[in-house]
Amino acid sequence: xxxxxxxxxxxxxxxxxxxxxxxxxxxxxxxxxxxxxxxxxxxxxxxxxxxxxxxxxxxxxxxxxxxxxxxxxxxxxxxxxxxxxxxxxxxxxxxxxxxxxxxxxxxxxxxxxxxxxxxxxxxxxxxxxxxxxxxxxxxxxxxxxxxxxxxxxxxxxxxxxxxxxxxxxxxxxxxxxxxxxxxxxxxxxxxxxxxxxxxxxxxxxxxxxxxxxxxxxxxxxxxxxxxxxxxxxxxxxxxxxxxxxxxxxxxxxxxxxxxxxxxxxxxxxxxxxxxxxxxxxxxxxxxxxxxxxxxxxxxxxxxxxxxxxxxxxxxxxxxxxxxxxxxxxxxxxxxxxxxxxxxxxxxxxxxxxxxxxxxxxxxxxxxxxxxxxxxxxxxxxxxxxxxxxxxxxxxxxxxxxxxxxxxxxxxxxxxxxxxxxxxxxxxxxxxxxxxxxxxxxxxx
Numbered sequence: 001x002x003x004x005x006x007x008x009x010x011x012x013x014x015x016x017x018x019x020x021x022x023x024x025x026x027x028x029x030x031x032x033x034x035x036x037x038x039x040x041x042x043x044x045x046x047x048x049x050x051x052x053x054x055x056x057x058x059x060x061x062x063x064x065x066x067x068x069x070x071x072x073x074x075x076x077x078x079x080x081x082x083x084x085x086x087x088x089x090x091x092x093x094x095x096x097x098x099x100x101x102x103x104x105x106x107x108x109x110x111x112x113x114x115x116x117x118x119x120x121x122x123x124x125x126x127x128x129x130x131x132x133x134x135x136x137x138x139x140x141x142x143x144x145x146x147x148x149x150x151x152x153x154x155x156x157x158x159x160x161x162x163x164x165x166x167x168x169x170x171x172x173x174x175x176x177x178x179x180x181x182x183x184x185x186x187x188x189x190x191x192x193x194x195x196x197x198x199x200x201x202x203x204x205x206x207x208x209x210x211x212x213x214x215x216x217x218x219x220x221x222x223x224x225x226x227x228x229x230x231x232x233x234x235x236x237x238x239x240x241x242x243x244x245x246x247x248x249x250x251x252x253x254x255x256x257x258x259x260x261x262x263x264x265x266x267x268x269x270x271x272x273x274x275x276x277x278x279x280x281x282x283x284x285x286x287x288x289x290x291x292x293x294x295x296x297x298x299x300x301x302x303x304x305x306x307x308x309x310x311x312x313x314x315x316x317x318x319x320x321x322x323x324x325x326x327x328x329x330x331x332x333x334x335x336x337x338x339x340x341x342x343x344x345x346x347x348x349x350x351x352x353x354x355x356x357x358x359x360x361x362x363x364x365x366x367x368x369x370x371x372x373x374x375x376x377x378x379x380x381x382x383x384x385x386x387x388x389x390x391x392x393x394x395x396x397x398x399x400x401x402x403x404x405x406x407x408x409x410x411x412x413x414x415x416x417x418x419x420x421x422x423x424x425x426x427x428x429x430x431x432x433x434x435x436x437x438x439x440x441x442x443x444x
Contacts, residue, residue: 006202013195014122018077020191021115022070024184028109028162029066031177033059035165048168054158057108066108073101073116080123098123112162112181115188122195241405244398254290256362258283260326279325286325311346312337315353319371328361329368338375338430345428348406349373349382355399356384356424364388364422375430379412382426391418 036059039048049055056062076098080091102120106113166177261283269276305314312334319330341349353371360366366388374381394416396404403426404414412428 069104118192257325360386379429384424
């Protein structure tokens, strides 16, 4: 049985208890009123009052007070069960009024029926909220028991017992009436026991459900902790790879140019000292640019050239600086330069060209390299072709792997050929409408 069905069953039993007790109160109050009216009409009032120590209430008062006080009891019970009052101090006032109406109901029928006490007890148990209300629950239930006990109540209140009304009838009817009173009490007790069993079972299942949810929550928290550790490790790995790429591209590029330039200086220092001095000055500029780029890479900034210049101007400056420092002839051509590029796209293009030049000088020992950048319908194409020693079996090293990683971030591709010199072909899709000006990428 689901939790919703449990709650529906408990509510159904609770409403049935209301209905049954209301019927019993109505019948008992009606019985007393009708019997008292019959006594008055039969002129048997003297014989009825002689054994009594108190004059009974008028018939109309008995019936009306019993019905109205029971309606008040129902109203207070309904309010007491409202979830909005669980944490409110009004709840205690409502409980007091509910007990008050319960006492009035029993008093109006001369304590002939105490089943309404079980209604109040059911509300007390239903609204029980932990240790703070334990004392209140105990005192309320004890007070109700003492009030419901006829012998104790009779000491304080003068009442006409129901047996006096029953004695008016013949023995056969008396037996039926007494049996009916016992049936009312017993059946009400059965309903109350069923209600309590269902309520306890429901609360137990709710506790088990909460325990299961807590276990699931703990498991989810543990899984999240494992995921957080894994994400942190992945972030560290990505950051290490980024720094490795940046340092390789910037520092490696600068050091390659410096090394090539120094080799040239060693060859010209005796024959052309003035040229060597100028060459050393260019090598110094290259070193300073390299230091600036390394600092920016560590701080996760763009290359210094892209910070100050456009992509085309930054590439041109890089080509001129490396050519001046290393002596390599570098030809940069472009049949269409893309506009409205994102910063990450500009940086990838810059780094691919930079790494291609570095590899051509360091590994290919090339004297000349041609760079062509074209913008086509299907994207941007970058071609780097040198006249170096080439490579028959291309095995991607650190630099080529970093090129592939950078291009993969933009869903680009990289192809390499080493049969005649070394050729690098990079392709970057540029058909997306993504730019800082909300315009598609144009090639002009």
